[in-house]
Amino acid sequence: MTAATITTPPAESGRARRRSVLWLVGPLVLIVAIPVADHFLPPDIHLAHLLIVAPAVTSAVAGPRLTALIGGLAVAALVIAGAERGSLATESVLVELASLAALCVLLALFSLLRNRHELELLRVRSVSDATQRVVLRPLPDRAGPVSIASEYRSAEADTRIGGDLFAVARVCDSTRLVIGDVRGKGLASISDTAIMLGAFRAAAHRQAPLPELVAYLEDAVRWGLAEFSESSRSEADTGERFVTAVVVDIPDNEPVIHVISCGHPPPLLLRNATATATALSVPDPALPLGLGGLSASSYVQTTFPFVHGDQLLLYTDGVSETRDAQGTFYPLAERAAAWTDQAPEAVVEKITADLKAYAAGPLDDDMALIVVQRDRTPAVTTAR
CATH class of the missing domain: 3.60.40.10 (PPM-type phosphatase domain)
Incomplete structure (x- = not known):
């Protein structure tokens, strides 16, 4: 194995994928539930601002692609919620859309930088492990x-x-x-x-x-x-x-x-x-x-x-x-x-x-x- 080559055990990789899928259930449920709830709630109760929770949770456990996908779905859910209420063109909803889109972009960027840092740390650790095994052989x-x-x-x-x-x-x-x-x-x-x-x-x-x-x-x-x-x-x-x-x-x-x-x-x-x-x-x-x-x-x-x-x-x-x-x-x-x-x-x-x-x-x-x-x-x- 070279310093640039990193292998992950299949079992560990499979467990990580399953954990990511389980963590995505909550954000997806939230994205679907908020527009539905907005349809039945009184006009003075608005839950659309909670949609930011979905990409925020995703960015903590998944990569930039899934974070961007969940962020896009959250923005779409906000559009649907605004259209249902007939307030899509209002200043308040437009500000919410712009803020949500900007936050989703930042969260996807954060996820990308975190992934790069983790890969670099894994490379350093793999080199360290190899060096240690050479110095202190079993x-x-x-x-x-x-x-x-x-x-x-x-x-x-x-x-x-x-x-x-x-x-x-x-x-x-x-x-x-x-x-x-x-x-x-x-x-x-x-x-x-x-x-x-x-x-x-x-x-x-x-x-x-x-x-x-x-x-x-x-x-x-x-x-x-x-x-x-x-x-x-x-x-x-x-x-x-x-x-x-x-x-x-x-x-x-x-x-x-x-x-x-x-x-x-x-x-x-x-x-x-x-x-x-x-x-x-x-x-x-x-x-x-x-x-x-x-x-x-x-x-x-x-x-x-x-x-x-x-x-x-x-x-x-x-x-x-x-x-x-x-x-x-x-x-x-x-x-x-x-x-x-x-x-x-x-x-x-x-x-x-x-x-x-x-x-x-x-x-x-x-x-x-x-x-x-x-x-x-x-x-x-x-x-x-």
Whole structure:
């Protein structure tokens, strides 16, 4: 689809046409009823001025052609009403005719301009949606021996990308994931999100060890943020821009996961056998990306057991820091522990629905959520 091409789903288009037809019933009834009523009413009661309601209602729900048609019928109805009373040539009726005709023209023009504005908005939205899907690609349902489910909500309405991010990549013998949170939220943080995701996709497919991957991300993010700040002439906040992230490597043939945390909330290990949700806190988390400037040797991966049936819950602070009406943070680990027997898709759906019900109002921060489950027993049981 190009920016100039807009498609509307057939069902939605059909519903819109039916709504327009239903809305036109009232104006048409009004146009017919007023001349008939004028014929039977006393001479001192005149309803013709109500005919303007018909094109006014039509212009609110229909296009310029239907508005012009209803306006023309309204003018014709006024002529008929005036002829029935024998007052068509009077000054009062002529003024009413001229006023009604002028208002109908203005309403048709208004409808035309509104339609053009809506089409332009639809074009912009289609381009925005396409851009967002390129930057924040949907995660696959499967990657190697693991199944994946995810959810993303932006803090800004009608926006599918913001300051939270996630991505997955396959190497020859493992699956790598990243989840992160750019400082800021909504549309203002999209450039930093694109920098981070571009760096991960460029490097994650390499066979480099996890510490080297994170060191590459640090260099790429720090360079990208500095270059963007220089080009946008906003160097004042360069040192305040960063990305918190967790990078995970899940080997295909070992019952473990390797984790490096860069100032991000720890993942949760969901274990069905014990119905528990355990935070995988690393002993020495690194600084957020864009602040450290560290070498690969400075990043230390921590290894945790991850056996068949285990699930890994990755999230951003838009989930864990959601508050209820009393200001209490959402108890993510406690709630997630109740759903350890569910499939990843069900866990994501339940947490998302529960989070919306828990919040005191609309979510005011970007939110990203990933659940990964190991579906296949590793062939090798020794951790490297």
